Amino acid sequence: MIYLYVEQIFVYISFLILFLVTLLNLINFFFEIDKINHFSNNGMKFAFLCTTGFLTTRFFQTQHLPLGNLYESLMFLSWGFSFLYLISNVKNKKRLSAPVLATSALLVHAFAVLSLPHKMRESMSLVPALQSQWLMMHVSTTLISYATLLFGSLLAIVLLSIFHGEIKRYCVGNLTNNFEFRHKNYPLISKNFPKQIITESFSYSLFLNSRKCQLIHLLDKWTYQAISLGFSFLTIGIISGAVWANEAWGSYWSWEPKETWALITWLIYAIYLHIRINKKWMGKGSAMAASMGFFLVWICFLGVNLLGVGLHNYGWLI
Amino acid sequence: MNTIQHLSTEAPSVLGGHRLLKSSSCSYFVTTAHGFLLARRMLSGISQPEKYRRILVNSYNRKQSNSSNTTVKTSTKLPSVDHLTPSDAPSVSNAEGREDAASSSQWKERKDDGVDVRAGFSSGKDKKPALLTDSFEYFAFLRRLKRTAEKLLSSFPLAIAELAIIGALCAVGTLIEQGQSREFYLQKYSEDWAFGLFNGEWVLNLCLDHVYTAPYFLGLLALLAASLIACTSSRQIPLVKIARRWRFVNSGASISKLDFHETLPHARLADLAVLLAGDKYQVFMRGPSLYAFKGLAGRFAPIGVHAALLLIMGGATYSAIGGYHGTIMVPQGLNFMVGEAMYPAGFLSQPPDSFDTEVHINKFTIETYPNGEVSQFRTDLSLFNLRGQEVSRKVISVNDPLRYGGFTMYQTDWGISTIQIHVDGEGPFNLVAAPLQTGDNKLFGTFLPIGDNGLAGAKGISMLARDLQSVVIYDSNGAFAGVRRSGSEKPITVDGVTIIIDDIIGSTGLEMKLDPGVPIVYAGFAALMLTTVLSYLCHLQVWALQVDDSLVVGAKSNRNRAEFAEDLGKLLNFVPEIVRDRSMENIAPIISSTNEELSMQGTSAKMDNESSRS
Numbered sequence: 001m002i003y004l005y006v007e008q009i010f011v012y013i014s015f016l017i018l019f020l021v022t023l024l025n026l027i028n029f030f031f032e033i034d035k036i037n038h039f040s041n042n043g044m045k046f047a048f049l050c051t052t053g054f055l056t057t058r059f060f061q062t063q064h065l066p067l068g069n070l071y072e073s074l075m076f077l078s079w080g081f082s083f084l085y086l087i088s089n090v091k092n093k094k095r096l097s098a099p100v101l102a103t104s105a106l107l108v109h110a111f112a113v114l115s116l117p118h119k120m121r122e123s124m125s126l127v128p129a130l131q132s133q134w135l136m137m138h139v140s141t142t143l144i145s146y147a148t149l150l151f152g153s154l155l156a157i158v159l160l161s162i163f164h165g166e167i168k169r170y171c172v173g174n175l176t177n178n179f180e181f182r183h184k185n186y187p188l189i190s191k192n193f194p195k196q197i198i199t200e201s202f203s204y205s206l207f208l209n210s211r212k213c214q215l216i217h218l219l220d221k222w223t224y225q226a227i228s229l230g231f232s233f234l235t236i237g238i239i240s241g242a243v244w245a246n247e248a249w250g251s252y253w254s255w256e257p258k259e260t261w262a263l264i265t266w267l268i269y270a271i272y273l274h275i276r277i278n279k280k281w282m283g284k285g286s287a288m289a290a291s292m293g294f295f296l297v298w299i300c301f302l303g304v305n306l307l308g309v310g311l312h313n314y315g316w317l318i
Numbered sequence: 319m320n321t322i323q324h325l326s327t328e329a330p331s332v333l334g335g336h337r338l339l340k341s342s343s344c345s346y347f348v349t350t351a352h353g354f355l356l357a358r359r360m361l362s363g364i365s366q367p368e369k370y371r372r373i374l375v376n377s378y379n380r381k382q383s384n385s386s387n388t389t390v391k392t393s394t395k396l397p398s399v400d401h402l403t404p405s406d407a408p409s410v411s412n413a414e415g416r417e418d419a420a421s422s423s424q425w426k427e428r429k430d431d432g433v434d435v436r437a438g439f440s441s442g443k444d445k446k447p448a449l450l451t452d453s454f455e456y457f458a459f460l461r462r463l464k465r466t467a468e469k470l471l472s473s474f475p476l477a478i479a480e481l482a483i484i485g486a487l488c489a490v491g492t493l494i495e496q497g498q499s500r501e502f503y504l505q506k507y508s509e510d511w512a513f514g515l516f517n518g519e520w521v522l523n524l525c526l527d528h529v530y531t532a533p534y535f536l537g538l539l540a541l542l543a544a545s546l547i548a549c550t551s552s553r554q555i556p557l558v559k560i561a562r563r564w565r566f567v568n569s570g571a572s573i574s575k576l577d578f579h580e581t582l583p584h585a586r587l588a589d590l591a592v593l594l595a596g597d598k599y600q601v602f603m604r605g606p607s608l609y610a611f612k613g614l615a616g617r618f619a620p621i622g623v624h625a626a627l628l629l630i631m632g633g634a635t636y637s638a639i640g641g642y643h644g645t646i647m648v649p650q651g652l653n654f655m656v657g658e659a660m661y662p663a664g665f666l667s668q669p670p671d672s673f674d675t676e677v678h679i680n681k682f683t684i685e686t687y688p689n690g691e692v693s694q695f696r697t698d699l700s701l702f703n704l705r706g707q708e709v710s711r712k713v714i715s716v717n718d719p720l721r722y723g724g725f726t727m728y729q730t731d732w733g734i735s736t737i738q739i740h741v742d743g744e745g746p747f748n749l750v751a752a753p754l755q756t757g758d759n760k761l762f763g764t765f766l767p768i769g770d771n772g773l774a775g776a777k778g779i780s781m782l783a784r785d786l787q788s789v790v791i792y793d794s795n796g797a798f799a800g801v802r803r804s805g806s807e808k809p810i811t812v813d814g815v816t817i818i819i820d821d822i823i824g825s826t827g828l829e830m831k832l833d834p835g836v837p838i839v840y841a842g843f844a845a846l847m848l849t850t851v852l853s854y855l856c857h858l859q860v861w862a863l864q865v866d867d868s869l870v871v872g873a874k875s876n877r878n879r880a881e882f883a884e885d886l887g888k889l890l891n892f893v894p895e896i897v898r899d900r901s902m903e904n905i906a907p908i909i910s911s912t913n914e915e916l917s918m919q920g921t922s923a924k925m926d927n928e929s930s931r932s
Contacts, residue, residue, distance in 0.1 A: 124691075
């Protein structure tokens with residue numbers, strides 16, 4: 001029983017703090033107040049510790065990693081979001097990823113705490129199929145990949161929704177001194193030829209420094225980094241799931257709904273990474289692919305469980 | 319004073335000169351093998367640079383002199399990374415900088431001659447004797463065919479479309495339940511579903527009941543494999559070849575065509591080289607030009623990703639056409655032959671000798687948690703060969719299969735085969751149990767007839783069991799009579815008959831697989847995991863050219879261009895600007911650092927200042 005109380009304390013405290021942090025971040029996003037940064041960072045650290053505390057109490061209670069049912073998976077996902085927040089905090093202080101990550105952590109946490117029935121929140125003992133070392137690796141890498149991919153896709157959605165018409169003009173590819181590409185859009189600059197290197201880069205920097213261009217550039221950069229990291233994790237997660245299935249049931253791929261949707265998510269992010277290389281389609285095309293990935297990840301994570309069929313329906317809402 | 323002059327004449331020798339090498343921690347040199355070799359060469363003394371200068375002079379005069387054939391050969395050899403030795407990239411001091419203008423055109427010519435592989439190819443073709451023209455044309459035709467096929471298959475929109483359509487078909491396969499009977503689809507998707515446009519007939523005709531084995535799906539997968547092969551061979555491998563061939567650039571014009579370029583006034587090539595080497599670049603200098611790269615693995619890794627995907631697809635195909643699988647439900651205590659339970663998956667299946675083993679189920683148990691939920695299924699198996707000797711014995715459970723002779727036996731299912739009872743003191747009788755409910759909540763039932771009413775009007779006692787622990791007993795009218803645990807020896811009297819439940823005998827559901835493609839698929843998995851992570855390394859290339867007093871720097875990266883531009887810009891901030899002191903112009907230059915001071919630059923500057931004051 002003591003476990004239950006401790007867990008509840010951790011969960012409710014972290015929920016409150018996440019709520020406050022999200023509020024602070026959103027306020028900071030509109031009115032840039034320096035002190036808020038400080039408070040929200042510390043608050044997020046505390047929330048991260050509380051969520052970690054919850055997961056560790058579950059671990060001590062059940063002697064296996066807290067990834068067995070939907071409740072625990074959602075808390076792990078929220079933990080992942082707050083972890084990403086802290087990592088991106090290290091890299092740069094002024095950032096756009098903060099409100100996105102804080103909001104995601106809060107929403108997932110709220111869904112887990114407020115919407116799931118009490119019975120589903122209890123820690124259950126593992127069914128025979130889950131009693132394996134692979135559980136830790138497969139589920140944890142897949143959940144971390146979901147967190148990073150969702151983050152990247154959210155940024156792509158932000159990019160698309162804010163700069164809907166203007167991505168092509170300030171296009172990401174434009175940020176390099178790609179001669180021909182730029183000259184298509186800005187014929188006035190083409191007079192200066194390579195001999196006058198300095199003047200060219202000077203006139204170019206006028207566009208480079210515009211705030212909108214910088215914002216697009218930043219969003220695209222963060223999207224790419226988050227999605228590439230998430231893609232590696234997703235690959236590892238899918239493969240470890242396949243190897244586990246082979247050890248447990250003898251077939252590494254059985255076209256099960258969850259497996260198939262994980263593969264579809266993998267394909268859409270592979271499409272994103274490939275579109276990003278193509279000079280004609282990058283910018284808007286890649287942002288669209290990443291945005292679609294957002295919905296696919298949610299279908300993969302929650303939608304499949306709701307179907308109620310297949311091997312992965314351990315956590316379906318009745 | 320002497321030391322300063324020594325420095326000025328020796329300075330442009332790569333990576334900063336003797337003094338710097340001796341005074342610094344040399345960490346820059348040991349990070350790259352090339353740097354180490356150059357350091358060794360520098361430390362060995364002054365005679366070696368002479369030798370290299372001689373070689374260079376000879377190569378400069380290549381057009382004039384025909385005698386030095388060997389040196390010409392080594393200098394016209396196509397420079398590639400693995401052939402790199404100190405002799406190939408000598409350093410030239412500034413004293414010979416004046417030959418640059420004359421030699422640059424010669425360098426360019428040499429570069430064109432050496433690098434143009436296609437020209438070399440065609441000249442080789444013309445020399446073929448007339449006898450082989452027929453087969454030669456045949457090969458040319460094949461080559462042309464291969465090239466058009468490659469161009470078609472490696473087209474970018476096609477690849478994206480393939481991935482997208484495969485994804486969409488996979489999604490369809492999850493929305494429509496797969497592998498059910500014909501009537502299921504006709505009933506579920508009846509006429510008025512989606513305004514009659516889509517019904518069960520459509521589902522069956524379009525093979526949507528087995529999408530993942532449908533011919534068009536498999537055809538798409540094959541097309542994807544062909545695209546992967548075409549893309550790798552026609553786009554990626556040539557790019558790798560070009561990227562591995564390092565070329566010095568000798569005109570500022572071509573540098574300024576690069577994505578990122580900058581001009582640094584009053585800068586020295588050697589300083590840039592030191593900075594780049596410190597940032598883990600591999601640096602090569604030849605004359606006034608410099609080439610540095612980093613992260614070559616980032617060029618190879620995408621090829622690795624495609625190769626790994628092809629391996630996985632190949633292995634999966636091999637599994638699908640060359641394996642065996644079988645499912646069997648065996649009651650405890652009985653045997654079966656492995657070969658009889660296995661069915662071949664395709665036409666390449668070869669039964670191994672181990673299929674002649676007999677499997678005996680010693681015991682099947684279900685373990686439970688204290689709250690009654692199932693914790694594990696265990697089956698004690700013995701394998702006997704044809705001569706009756708026990709060759710293997712293992713207790714398998716759900717995540718712990720038995721591997722023997724190439725096939726693997728998994729615990730996947732369970733059932734109840736019989737309920738053993740004593741009736742009125744007689745017995746034991748085995749009543750066969752029938753599955754009433756399958757799936758997650760299993761229910762088995764059996765029936766003990768009472769009286770002699772014949773088959774039609776048989777009345778008796780029904781017994782139902784959900785697990786191997788207890789039996790629920792109902793009397794002839796269907797009323798609940800009682801619950802008994804197996805092995806409890808407590809009798810129950812129903813309809814005048816005393817029953818003692820002895821045992822509930824379970825049967826174990828085993829799945830056996832022989833999968834020859836698994837090692838290939840596992841290799842593909844490992845390669846895919848590794849190369850996916852590696853392919854995020856950027857392949858960064860930096861070219862620099864010393865033009866009079868200033869330095870023209872250009873750079874290229876194969877991904878993540880913007881951040882690379884930032885990082886390189888920060889690195890270029892460290893390049894010191896050489897300020898010539900007008901009053902001491904004829905004596906020596908004084909080196910001062912801009913922005914932040916690197917320890918190496920700092921110590922060298924300090925030492926120069928000290929020696930200049932002395």
